[in-house]
Amino acid sequence: MTRQESWRFPIRILVTNMFLLAIIITASIAITLQYNASKKAAVDHMLSSINLLSDHISESVSHLDNDAKQTVNLLAELISSDLSSTSIEQKSSLFAQFLQKRPELYSLYIGDIQENFFQLINLDSAKDTRQLMKAQADDRWAAIDISGRGENRLRKTYYYSSTFHLNHQKTERSDFTPTKRPWFAASVQNNIYKTPPYLFEHLQVSGQTYAKRIRNTEQVIGLDILLSSLSDQLSMSSSKIINGQEQAFLFNQSGNIIASNTKHNDLDKLTQSQYIQDHLSITPKKLIDIAHNPKAKQPTLIEKEDSSRYYAFVTAIGNDILNQQYIAVALPKETLFQQATKEALRSTLLNALAMIILLPIVWLFSAPIVRPIRHLQLETEKIKQRQFDDVSFTDSHIKEIWQLSNSFVSMTEDIKQHEASQKEFMEALIRLIATAIDDKSAHTGGHCYRVPELGLMISDALEKAKEGPYKDFHFANDNERLEFRVAAWLHDCGKITMPEHIIDKGSKLECIYNRIHEVRMRFEVLWRDAEIEYLRAVHIEKQDPAAALTTWQENQTRLQEEFAFVAKANVGSEFMSEKDRERIKTIGAQEWARNFNNRLGLSPAEEMMFAKQEQNNKLDSDQPSAIEPLLSDKPEHIIPRHKEIKFDASLGIKMTIPEHQYNQGEIYNLTIQRGTLTTEDRFKINEHMISTITMLDSLPFPPELSRVPLYASTHHERMDGKGYPRKLNAEQLSIPDRILMIADVFEALTAADRPYKKAKLISVAINIMFNMCQEGHLDLQLFRFFLTSGTYLAYAEKFLPESQIDKVDITPYLEE
Structure with a gap:
């Protein structure tokens, strides 16, 4: 059975592909392990960086907290009397000494129970302060004095240069009352009140207030710090320690953002807690739980509504301003593992290059496998062509191929012996058939x-x-x-x-037996009839005995000659003349009397044939006796074909098929011109x-x-x-x-x-x-x-x- 060659490939390609597959699998495992190790290293590095960042921020927060507390305590100790009657310039000069070298300190102020309020603002504390305060370029300080009651309550703002030269001032109405501020109401003697982060009303920025009541007075000294300084510190530290692509947040247990390295223009519209949740798609509580759970898996994968994915790290810092504080860092997924991906890609490219370099080497080294297998393939073609003597041994250092070659040689010898025995058997069988035909x-x-x-x-x-x-x-x-x-x-x-009677047909009238004997018996009947006619003429009709004897003798002589001629014609010859054929017909026209029924003693096949011929009106009805010609071609002598003969066109046979299978007519057979076979007999042979x-x-x-x-x-x-x-x-x-x-x-x-x-x-x-x-x-x-x-x-x-x-x-x- 022939099989299609689709999806078949040479063994050299198979060996090469197997080697390449092994390299690919090994490289894939190595690259995967390397990638996972790089990812773990990136995570570990990030956790280490977060811890380092938390230490820096914790230190900065602690330092700022201590400075703010020291400043408030020192001022509370220095001011021992009511400053409401002190000039603006004197108060400004005093407060400036504490604010000048500390840009993170936004302002110092003092308020009393009479609703008098004075504040000195450091215009260099933040980059937006000067714009929000509507200060000019050469303004260094802004002093705010609020006094009066009702509609006469005014807010006067004085803008001083760095040498405290008054550059300009402005006056406007104000409804600001210090006693209603949380820091005033909560301040008690000898204790510093610290507010949570809140939005400075006149500056619209986030900050915190430190306040303390001045001993033995109704005045409260306050210090404002801007959280933007912590944000700047967080931005600077995170960019140095991490990579600058992260989002870092410092927030407290309430979820309020203390500092961030990003801009939050929408903080005035949302609460800070909401901002963390909306921005990071995770609640502050969940971040806090992760920070306090040592078994929590970090980083945490966050998927935002826009399908962007981030990794979040969170850790708690040890110091606090009011409560426990936390640092959260969110990094895009691709950024966190960017280096790991680059390493994996570089390894993949190196492996691909190595495979390209190794491919011709592998192709070359596959020759010891491919060459003997190809040689074995050629040997199989010899076996297929039965060229057993040309099959040779294929040597190889590869054990399996060497064993296979041995098997090929051994198999060839066995096939050769088997084929020789099969040929002997086949020829013996053929001779047996030929002998059987001869013996037939x-x-x-x-x-x-x-x-x-x-x-x-x-x-x-x-x-x-x-x-x-x-x-x-x-x-x-x-x-x-x-x-x-x-x-x-x-x-x-x-x-x-x-049929044997066709093979052995030695005379024209021979079928199963030689029908010349039937013809001779008819001549015997005519011989007897001639003798009876002589006796009737002499004894009954009283004719001349001599004339009757002559007639009798002439008839017997003629019958002897005619039978001899018919018998000779029956033997057959190289050629029979037309004259001899006509004489056969003339002799056969003589009549003889049949007195017995010719339908008795017939075989079933003969009876069926006679019945069919009578049905087709080719045969007279049953006649017990009749006068018949000496030789005849009767309908029952025609043997029809029992099946139609058709030749397959592919055999190319071009032979004329006679109408009948056999024609046993006596005259028809005796007048055969050459040999003893009729046209039907010849076709059968x-x-x-x-x-x-x-x-x-x-x-x-x-x-x-x-x-x-x-x-x-x-x-x-x-x-x-x-x-x-x-x-x-x-x-x-x-x-x-x-x-x-x-x-x-x-x-x-x-x-x-x-x-x-x-x-x-x-x-x-x-x-x-x-x-x-x-x-x-x-x-x-x-x-x-x-x-x-x-x-x-x-x-x-x-x-x-x-x-x-x-x-x-x-x-x-x-x-x-």
Whole structure:
């Protein structure tokens, strides 16, 4: 069975791909491990950076907290009297000494129970302070004095240079009252009140207030710090410690943002807690829980509503301003593992480059596997072509291939032995069939044996020819010789289907038996009738005895001559003249009386045949007695075909099929011009070629014997294309075909066991064959080689009696 070659690939590609696959798997595992290790290192580094950042921020927060507390305490101790009557310049100068070198300190102020309020603002404390306070470029300080009541309550703002020169001032109404501020109400003596982060009303920025009541007075000293300073510190520290692409937040337990490294323009619209949740898509409580849970997995993957993904780190810092504080850092997923991804990509590219470099090396090193396997493939082709003697051992250092090669050689020897035994069995079976065909008829015994022998003798002589037209003729190998030999043995295998009475038909009237005996009995009846007529004429009719005797004797003489003529015609001859054929019809026209019913004692088959012929009005109804002709062609002599014969177009058979299977008519058979066979008999004999073709075509011959059916079915063809069964001409007939044609004819002419003729002397047979060559029946050139090579004589000496071997002068047959 032939299989499609789709999805088949060479073993070299398989070996190379397996090696590459191993590299890919190994590299993939290594790159995956490296990538995971890099990711873990990135996470560890980030956690370490977060801890370092928390330490820096904790230190900054602690330092700012201490400075603010020290400043408030110091001022509370220095101010021992009511400052409401002190000039603006004096108070400004005092407060400026504490604010000048500390930009994170936004302002110092003092308020009393009479709602008097004074504040000095450091315009350099934040980059937006000067704009929000509507200060000019050379303004360094802004002093705010609020006093008065009701509609007369005014807010006066004084803008001083760094040398406290008054640059400009402005006055406006104000409803600000210090006593209503949380820091005023919550301040008690000897304790510092610290507010949570809140929005400075006049500055609209986030900050915190430190406040303390001045001892023995109704005044409260306050200090404002801007959380923007912590944000700047957080931005600077995070960019140095991490990579600047992160979002960092400092928030307390309430979720309020204390500082951030990002701008929050929407803080005035949302609470700070809401901002963390909306911005990070995670609640502050969850972040706080993670910070306090040592088993919590960090980082935490956060997916926002816009499908962006972040990793969040959170840690608690040890110091506080009011409550516990936390630092949260959010980093885009691709940024956190950016370096790990780069490392993995670089490793992948390096591995790909390594594979490209190794590919030709692997291809080269696969040769020790591929080369012997390809050699084994060639050896299998030799086995397939049955070239067993050409199969060689394939050596290899690879154990499995070496063992496979040993198995191939051993298998070849076993197949060779098995095939030899199968060939012996097949030839024995073929000889058995040929012998059975010969044994079927004693008159053709030996034909199926002698024709192959003669054919092989001719082919051997042709192969030994050193010169002449056949010097280049050779069978390509022993398989072709076997093919020819098998065809020669099977050339008449179809005769096994032929009826014996056709094969053995030695006379014209012979069917299962020779019907000449029936005809003789009819002549016996006429003989008796002639004698009865003589006695009736003499004794009853009282005719002249001498005349009656003469008539009787003449009739008997005539009957003797006529029967002798019919008997001679029954034997058959090379040719029967038209005159003799007409005499048969004349003799057959004589009548004789049948007195017994011819429908008695019939077989079932005969009864059915008679009934069918009566039904078709081809036969008279039953007549117990009748006057019948001496010889006749009766309807019951016609044997119709029991099935229609059709030839497969692929077989190329070109034979005319007679209408009837047999015609046993007495006159029809006795008037056969040549031999003893009717047209129907001849077709039945020739039909053995059709049986030969059908039988052999049905056999599954191996490729080296594929021409057996052709060789075996061409020995009845003619060079002029008038033979059978295919009417092949000279151009269509090969040398093996022509060899069997000559072998079949020579054996038939010299055979002594044919029922319809006597064996010919070899000189006569050669002369007949020469005439057949002249008539376009046989190959003249091959016939002459048959003579010059002496093959005819070698065959005769081996198979013919000495009485048939006469001297033959072949010279006349060699002349052009």
